[in-house]
Amino acid sequence: MNKKAKVLPIVILLALFGLYYFYNVNLAVTLPDEGWGRASKVEGASKYPMQQYSFTKNKEIHMYLPSDDQVRYTITDQNYKTIKETVIPVSIDVDTPVWGDGQRFFYLQDKKLQLYENGKSTLIDEEVHSFYPTNENILYWNEKEIYLYETGKQKSSVLVTVKDPISHVKSADGDGSILVATNPTPLDIQFYLMEGKELNELYAWSSSNNATIENILYDSNGQEASILIETFKMSQGERTNNANLITFNPKDFKVNGDEWMLFTDGSNGARLANPRYFNMRYLDGKLELLFVSEGQREGKKSGYNVYFANTKQDGEWVSFRRSTSSDTSLSPMWAGENHILWQTYGGKQYQTYGTFNGNGYVESSMVKTKEDYRMALYDFISGVFSSLIMLFFGMIWVIPSLIFYTIMMFLRKEEFENHKGWIEPVGILLYVGTVLYVFNSVLSDSLFSMAPDYLTFPNSMVIWPLVISAVSYGIYKLVTNKDMGLYAGISYYIGLNIVMMTGLYGPYLI
Secondary structure, eight states: OOHHHHHHHHHHHHHHHHHHHHHHHHHHTOOSBTTBOOOEEEEEEESSOOOOEEEEETTEEEEEEEOSSOEEEEEEOTTOOEEEEEEEOOOOOTTOOOEEOSSOEEEEETTEEEEEETTEEEEEESSOOEEEEOSSSEEEEOSSEEEEEETTTTEEEEEEEOSSOEEEEEEOTTTOOEEEEEEEETTEEEEEEEETTEEEEEEEEEOTTOOEEEEEEEEEOSSOEEEEEEEEEEETTEEEEEEEEEEEOTTTOOEEEEEEOOEEETTTOOBOOSOEEEEEEEETTEEEEEEEEEEEOSTTOEEEEEEEEEEEETTEEEEEEOOOOSSEEEEEEEETTTEEEEEEEOSSOEEEEEEEOOHHHHHHHTSOOHHHHHHHHHHHHHHHHHHTHHHHHHHHHTHHHHHHHHHHHHHSHHHHHTTOTTHHHHHHHHHHHHHHHIIIIIIOGGGGTTSOHHHHSTTHHHHHHHHHHHHHHHHHHHHSOTTOOHHHHHHHHHHHHHHHHHHHHGGGOO
């Protein structure tokens, strides 16, 4: 065998693997959805899950990001470039709400509601279970009493006292209405709408499958109002998350629907199971949702992503990905109309990321970075190792031809040894036929669904094996010696064919 015959398969394999590497580089800068940029990291991290608060003002994003023993107040431009950072030296209870307006900052510490302003903290009240900001004031509550703290007067007053333990109190951003949820029993919720200091009974809801209530969201646009109830249930160590959506008319309190929510990925039609960490709002009269679910990312990757939904189709909410961060996503929220923030957890700390649909931001987020090349290399190495599975299938492809040539070696010994007649082409056709059969029956195109378009077009699973077989045969005839034995020649052809199939299809095998 000459040098060219030895080197050419290696060159072909390296070229195909090179193509795969650049495919991964391009995947690394894939946008989460059309018109939305890739994730930007915001400085500041925490060892524990901490609630955050953000708002926009004068085209700037204001973020309050609690960490373990302080709060980072960060102001960025629309593209998440830091303008100013201030450290607020207070410690906050884990997973409790925070709120600020750039001057004042409200937080809970040891169940004490406190206001940080002008460099010092002031106690507002004690034994506070939680609080929720309205447009101008703060609602907070203990077990059975709801208070209003008027920020202008710096004064608290009791709004209402209820007979059952308070679960949640929410103020609608759309029309300022206030929803109160109480727990007559751990699995039951009684909803009220507050008018002044009066509670109007709205709706009684019960968990039908003994699930635990994790969160309640509320918003209204004045014409329609929605309550979203997040629940979860543990069974044999497995957690199942669900969401119910209750819609009603805020004018006459008539409930129009109590829906068990289902979600699909709008990019591929896959069901998004176990939705969690919801956020909800009305914008331009339409209900919008953010949530986290496990779903497809770029290429063969999957993970817990942030999704956006505002449209139903066939009874299911069609959702589109907004996050591109690599770690597990959680707690998405809006900052203004067009910015989305969320946290990630990679096993050690919680980190904040954001995205935006501005044209300039989208374009700048597609610029390749060192991290993109590093991740592309990691995915490339992973794909190269997975492509070795194709060698196993190559052992199957060769069996019919091997049996045929073995039989011919005894029955047609002279023709076999002299490379004559029909023996060689029939054996090659047997091999090609086996490849086509195994490729389209055992493997099927669904296993290569994450491959690029040039490998997944209609009938590609037939066309590409035939093309590779023809190219392999041409190279085999071009670079091998005429006096090479039939066994050696066919072995070279089959080996070259398997190498090309491994380099072209192997890395994309799921």
